[in-house]
Amino acid sequence: MKKTRDYGTAWRILRPQSITDQIFIKAQRIRTLEEKKVSKVGEDITGEYIGIVNYCVIAMMQLESTAETAMELAPDHVEHLFDERVNETKELMFAKNHDYGEAWRDMRISSLTDLILMKLLRVKQIEDNQGLTEASEGVKANYQDMLNYSVFALIKLGV
Template sequence: MSQHEKTLAQYRQIIQTCQQIFEQKNKDYGTSWRILRLPSITDQIFIKAQRIRNIQEKGQQLVEDSVATEFAGIINYCVMALIQIQLTQDSRLELPLKELSDLYTQQVERNIQLLHKKNHDYGEAWRIMRISSITDIILMKLLRTKRIEDNLGKTLVSEGVDANYRDILNYAVFSLILLTQQEMKNIKPETTSV
């Protein structure tokens, strides 16, 4: 298996887990998030990324939700934002699960296309990054997004908010891949007594 195929397999595994959580939450809450405007979703993502950074800096956490759970939440909020952008002219607050699942898959497939392009140009550079650096990049992209939103979406030379959501989504997936690899390295083989 090539490195690219390995990345794609790991990416899809992370997304599958995140989509399952997304759909389970949909059964509990429906699509109540449809009421959120994009700046509110940006702020939700910011809160999660800021919590991750605080935990990284303090070296401990007091609330049970893990860093991995927060990265999964960032992924799902990015997908929500991308769906909101896609459905700008659709005012429905409730979406049927099948339609929602299809929209989720469509957005993720577009992100995978972006992954192919960026991995072609950058290689697998993210694999040698620290998770703390990825967290900082996510926060930077969120601050950029907030600035664009405050400027009512107008930019001179920059990509729009959708490009930032796509990058943040990919960085969150990369972080979960790296976290999973770290956990695997920390698993010691069981010792057996004779």
């Protein structure tokens, strides 16, 4: 919300594919830092996971936008949309945690990173197929999973 107040909703110009690529850049940077164990710019992976969370919410908001949706949205409206997407995704997380027995708690952070990268490759394929799928979940479900994997990583990092 602070960036929305600083920059407005400049992100509205991004096509969903561009948002997917932004998430990919962040996830790839996390993986690189996990493997090399050194950051030459002095930033750790925490900020990248937070960025993935925010870009996933932005992606979901963009998916629900239409040609009539204004480019510039009021910060209060963005906050409302953001909170709706987060709450919906949080409910999904609680349901999946119940069914999977909170398995993420025993996972390595690097595995969460890999799952995010796998989901990104799936989203890219769905986008390249103009959104058509035969048996898989759609793009939004993948964004929700990436958001939740990022939250799990942040929890494991002690954020």
